[in-house]
Amino acid sequence: MEPVMQTVRYLDDQGHTCQELPLWAHEMEPLLECYRWMLLTRQFDQKAIALQRTGQLGTYPSSLGQEAIAVTLGLAMEPDDVLVPYYRDHGTQLIRGCGMKDILLYWGGDERGSAAGPQQDFPVCVPIATQCGHAVGAAKALQLQGRSQAVACTLGDGASSKGDFLEALNLAGLWQLPVVFVLNNNQWAISVSRQKQCAASALALKGMGAGVRSVQVDGNDVIAMFDELTQALEAARAGQGPTLIEAISYRLSDHTTADDASRYCPQEELQQAWKKEPVARLKRFLTSQGAWTEALEQKWLEHCQHTVNSAVQHYLEYSPQLPEAMFDHLYEDWPTVMEDQLQAFAERRQRRLGE
């Protein structure tokens, strides 16, 4: 018999508490901070999609509906922890100091977008689940160096079908590595639903087979997410081994701007999912606690809009790289035996620009 997993949650879909809150959540400020970041992430997302629609950005993966996962991870991490992201972690990236302009540069087809962020954080990873190997490697490095930081690795539900993830989980359990896998189960891998991805009743069960402490959490419940993430990261930092967190959420957007989810996503299911989305849920809770008002919301949204708009302006005005930038940073120094490549490029450039 397959073990049944309980989903950890503190706030129900309506934003009512459904069990005694952890102590930290009796203070409103940490929750307000989550809320403000979620709104900012959502505004950023909307703007990015608008930029794509008007030809000013490339294909972009929205994080609509999954903001709670990214934001709680960003806030639960210490600055010197290591983030090994996938590509739907805009909220985490923003909190860790990766600028909106830089995120836009990456999705706008400019390598400099990958240069931003804390030194130890890994860049956005598009080849699915390949980042999981890096995460356990980085965790092993921390372990060997006797440091007490944690690695956080994000991935999607589709990624959990790949050997890379299972192999990394196995090693994390075996070597008791300081790593936390945050699996954003947004129910879709492009058009392939969670049910068509895996027969297990919970994806977190995969961690158990690897001897990794595993939990399934309501990924749209900020309190549950922040609480579990904090515990898992603290355990990792304290040398108590890895954790897998399956965060249950729902992708309320298309997979990316290149996708059309109406081809495969049942309209009714989508409507149901909107009733569970994280921003409205936390807002109801905060409002019921007297910690948030419409006036505060309007003021904050204006601030968000201002922040996003000036980042976009910065992005749009950022001067493009020189064409020869493709040769930069490939080797520490361009090998002299490859001078002919630069020569061939110079000729191409001259031909096209007439310079």
Added chain:
Amino acid sequence: MSVQDLTMVEAVNLALHRAMAADESVVCLGEDIGVNGGVFRATVGLQERFGEQRVMDTPLAETLIAGASIGMAASGLKPVMEIQFMGFIFPAFEQLITHAARMRNRTRGRMQCPLVVRAPFGGGIHAPEHHSESTEALLAHIPGIRVVIPSSPRRAYGLLLSAIDSPDPVVFLEPKRLYRVQKQPLADDGERLPLDSCFTLREGQDVTLITWGACVRETLLAADQLQERGIAAEVIDVATVSPLDMATLRQSVIKTGRCVIVHEACRSGGIGADIAAQLAEQAFDYLQAPIQRVTGFDTPMPYFRQEQWYLADADDICAAVKAVMDY
């Protein structure tokens, strides 16, 4: 039989429909190929028509897709597996190299591996990182695998049908920049095209232009421009890059005495290098100028804002032709 004007991606779709209707052992598998019809819509309508048992959305796992395809192929099915983008084919490499390519050889013919790997490839559509590479040379380096690259709706249709018929594993690479640029009248007549012969698209006496994939377009454009300058270029679409039909290439170069090879992939270790080496071996006495290559650079494919600098255009090709003519 009705003739329709079809794009290349529609021609791929038509060939898949035909092959599946004609032979129950043909199955399709891959990511998002079912309800969604593939991210480029190459498999549209297949699942509706042939059912979920024969048109399978797999879990997200390319090693598995290749491994399972080999198992199916060795057990009487004809799998057509899709790799969503060539940039994600690498997990499948182990299976393709260590098993698909040598199943027949190592079992001394007891087993075979009649599978087709379809994958869109190449740049020029402003796609994100890892969605624009051309790594056909890595595949062409594997003995036992055929590598086929169509560059028009008709060649896509005829070559895909032959690839599915083939008793050997075939990697079928679809230049996505060409998916929708051109329509050709096409009848669903089931006409196959040979898997080991180059296509001479245009005849000429002065210089041989050898290319494949999306570069066929720029090369034909260049040939037009050269014509205006009084240079008659012969344009050959290699199409079946492995095994390679050297006879057609050799004969053309013997005729023209000059050769420019154009490919999108990076320069070093490319298929262009191999063709140039073979021409040097086989047609040295006829060459009136050193063979030139017009290629990408030995760097990662730049993100899309700069990708045009990596991709050769007609002027780049004309410049190389000028160099061989002036030599």
